[in-house]
Amino acid sequence: MADQDVRQRLLSEREEANVKWDPQSLPLKAKLKLARKANEDPTYVRVLEVLMVIFTVVGALYCWFYFDNVHFHVTHAYAHLGYDVAQHQVGQRYLHGKGVEKHPDKAMEWFKKASDQGHPHAAYNLAVGHLKGYKTELRPGESHRLITHAAANGVREAHDVLNSVCTKGGCY
Template sequence: MISLLYIWLYSQSFHSHVAHLYAHFGYPSAQHIVGQRYLKGAGVVKDEEMAMHWFRRASQQDHPQASFNLAVGKVKNMTGSMAVGDIEMLLHVAVRQGIQEAQELLENVIWTKSKPLPTKRMGSFL
């Protein structure tokens, strides 16, 4: 009875504990949930670095939303160094699973990558 009262009163915290347990066991959906909780500060102290850690672990198991979130984190500089090719790979995982936002971001990354770099002009102004 006391455990049910605890769950009712502290459902946010209880859910975090359960998600962490399954995340540590290697379940990619739980790892993604834990990442989301850290990103938003839901039931835990907000920590973008920890969020990216859990997104990275879930994306290593091809979790599409975690792959997308990790790529977005890189674009927003929430992660450590990551090459553009790595971002594209993460986005491709998400696109294959039908995440529309990933398709749009992937197209934007490819378009930006294909743009020529501006060159510095020397000489007179016209």
């Protein structure tokens, strides 16, 4: 009896194999597509791919060897978008000439933009720049206000300037 069951199963499997399979008889009328061999890319696509790889390698090498310059330009872009930390960084770069030519007047402009947004280190740098004689657009007494703001926000150097210079009337 077991042999007859096995024969029945084998016969039914052979019959199923001989039956033509109709995709329309599938549930939800799913359609199957056979995989086709992909065509080769045209020449212009390969040329574009090679050019993109070369461009990427050259860009990476430029970033590696001229990091300060790249960093300045990226930070400068964020500064133009209005980020106070980036504005302070651009001011620092102009002040010290790192990645860009030294230009104290531009540094003071960027410190002013950052301090207007409340950046304490920029406020301190702007006030000290004013006290050192750099071109700033500060009114009398404003440097004292900026140093006080910086000291209140944790800039250690501002405490020293406040105690040594401003108490003697040098901040006005």
